[in-house]
Amino acid sequence: MLKLSPSVLSADFGHLAEDIQIIDQAGSEYIHLDVMDGSFVPNISFGAPVIKSVRPVSDKVFDVHLMIDEPVRFLQDYKNCGADIVTVHAEACKHLHRTIAAIKELGMKAGVALNPATPLSVLDYVLEDVDMILIMSVNPGFGGQKFIPSSLRKITETRALLNSRGLQTDIQVDGGVTLSNVAEIIQAGANVLVAGSAVFKGDKVENVKAFHKIFSEIQ
Ligand SMILES: O=C(CO)[C@H](O)[C@H](O)COP(=O)(O)O
Numbered sequence: 001m002l003k004l005s006p007s008v009l010s011a012d013f014g015h016l017a018e019d020i021q022i023i024d025q026a027g028s029e030y031i032h033l034d035v036m037d038g039s040f041v042p043n044i045s046f047g048a049p050v051i052k053s054v055r056p057v058s059d060k061v062f063d064v065h066l067m068i069d070e071p072v073r074f075l076q077d078y079k080n081c082g083a084d085i086v087t088v089h090a091e092a093c094k095h096l097h098r099t100i101a102a103i104k105e106l107g108m109k110a111g112v113a114l115n116p117a118t119p120l121s122v123l124d125y126v127l128e129d130v131d132m133i134l135i136m137s138v139n140p141g142f143g144g145q146k147f148i149p150s151s152l153r154k155i156t157e158t159r160a161l162l163n164s165r166g167l168q169t170d171i172q173v174d175g176g177v178t179l180s181n182v183a184e185i186i187q188a189g190a191n192v193l194v195a196g197s198a199v200f201k202g203d204k205v206e207n208v209k210a211f212h213k214i215f216s217e218i219q
C-alpha cells in the first residue's frame with residue numbers, strides 16, 4: 001500500500017500543531033518529523049520535546065527521521081515522546097545492528113536511511129532486521145532541494161534486493177519528491193513517499209489530495 005508522509009520541516013513552526021491536524025484530516029497516512037542536530041547535518045530543527053507537544057493532536061503514525069550522530073543515545077527519548085517509526089542513518093551509527101535492535105526492543109519500528117552516496121551494501125547483514133529502508137534522494141539537512149536522479153536506480157536496486165530475499169520491507173524515499181516525479185519513484189519500487197515543500201507550499205489539503213489521486217491511479 002502506498003503511503004504519504006508529509007515532512008513538517010516545511011510547515012509553519014509557529015502553527016505546527018494546526019498544520020499537523022490539517023494534513024492528518026486531509027488523509028496523510030504518516031507524519032514525517034525531521035530531527036537535525038547541527039553535527040550529522042549542517043542544520044538544527046527540533047527534538048523530542050517538540051514531538052511530544054504535538055503528539056496529542058494526531059493519531060497518525062509518527063515517522064521520525066533522526067539526522068543525528070549516534071542516535072542510540074536518545075532512543076528512549078523518542079519512545080517517550082510517541083514515535084512509532086524511528087529511522088536512523090547508517091552513516092551516523094558506529095554500531096548499526098545494535099541500534100536497530102535497541103529501537104525494536106523499545107517497541108518501535110526501525111528504519112535505516114542511506115545518504116545519496118552510501119551504497120546499498122551497508123544493509124547486507126541487517127536487511128532482515130529492518131522494517132523500513134529510507135533512500136535519501138537529496139543530501140540531508142534541508143527541505144526544498146532537487147531530487148538527485150541516481151536515486152531512481154538505487155530504489156530499483158533496493159526493491160530487487162528485497163525481492164531476491166523474499167522480503168516486502170517498506171522503501172521510503174525522502175527529498176525532492178513532487179507531484180511531477182512521484183509516479184516514477186513509485187514505479188521504481190518505493191511505497192512510502194515523504195514530501196515537505198510539495199505538501200506545505202500552497203494549499204496543503206489540495207496537495208495531499210493530488211498525491212493520493214496519483215497513488216490511486218497507480219495501485
Ligand atoms: O529529511 C529531510 C531533509 O533532510 C526532509 O524530510 C526532506 O528534505 C523533505 O523536504 P522536501 O520534500 O522539500 O525535499
Ligand SMILES: [Co+2]
Binds near residue numbers: 007032065
Ligand atoms: Co526526512
